[in-house]
Amino acid sequence: KAGVTQTPRYLIKTRGQQVTLSCSPISGHRSVSWYQQTPGQGLQFLFEYFSETQRNKGNFPGRFSGRQFSNSRSEMNVSTLELGDSALYLCASSLLDPETQYFGPGTRLLVL
Amino acid sequence: DQQVKQNSPSLSVQEGRISILNCDYTNSMFDYFLWYKKYPAEGPTFLISISSIKDKNEDGRFTVFLNKSAKHLSLHIVPSQPGDSAVYFCAASVGNDYKLSFGAGTTVTVRA
Numbered sequence: 001k002a003g004v005t006q007t008p009r010y011l012i013k014t015r016g017q018q019v020t021l022s023c024s025p026i027s028g029h030r031s032v033s034w035y036q037q038t039p040g041q042g043l044q045f046l047f048e049y050f051s052e053t054q055r056n057k058g059n060f061p062g063r064f065s066g067r068q069f070s071n072s073r074s075e076m077n078v079s080t081l082e083l084g085d086s087a088l089y090l091c092a093s094s095l096l097d098p099e100t101q102y103f104g105p106g107t108r109l110l111v112l
Numbered sequence: 113d114q115q116v117k118q119n120s121p122s123l124s125v126q127e128g129r130i131s132i133l134n135c136d137y138t139n140s141m142f143d144y145f146l147w148y149k150k151y152p153a154e155g156p157t158f159l160i161s162i163s164s165i166k167d168k169n170e171d172g173r174f175t176v177f178l179n180k181s182a183k184h185l186s187l188h189i190v191p192s193q194p195g196d197s198a199v200y201f202c203a204a205s206v207g208n209d210y211k212l213s214f215g216a217g218t219t220v221t222v223r224a
Contacts, residue, residue: 043214103155
């Protein structure tokens with residue numbers, strides 16, 4: 001069974017630009033969560049979607065947004081990029097609960 | 113403000129010996145705790161969890177201990193194997209929710 005896929009894997013942007021990251025969950029998984037990982041900070045929760053609805057939201061500014069489509073695929077958008085947005089962005093999909101959460105390999109974003 | 117802290121960024125242990133990873137949390141509302149393991153270029157994978165109604169949970173070589181009064185949990189790996197070399201993240205949530213708070217991770221190196 002295919003795992004969680006994230007595209008693109010690597011991305012370079014400049015300050016002020018916007019970026020859209022994509023996540024395809026494991027077939028049948030309806031929950032998709034997004035995390036930001038930076039050195040020394042661990043993973044920080046961005047948001048979680050279930051059946052196209054945002055169920056949970058972390059403490060990130062409004063520049064970070066997301067959505068989920070009817071096929072459970074999810075996108076995350078960051079507008080007006082800042083240098084501090086450089087990070088590994090991880091997506092995870094789940095069938096039942098956080099224990100059954102499977103992570104993708106991440107998208108590494110570099111903001112110059 | 114980081115609510116989950118892993119104060120040891122790295123740990124080196126000899127093969128066959130015990131690895132002990134520690135995690136402290138500040139939010140007394142947390143009642144569900146998980147450990148994840150992450151290899152380079154891969155997303156984290158779920159390892160073991162414990163709810164606040166227990167003080168110990170065991171799964172093969174992995175045991176998690178929870179001390180609610182001290183707001184402290186630890187992961188014991190016995191015996192340590194070379195394949196255990198990875199980054200280990202501690203995470204916590206309120207009510208087994210997807211909104212997980214992660215620690216910064218501990219890099220474990222198992223020496224032959």
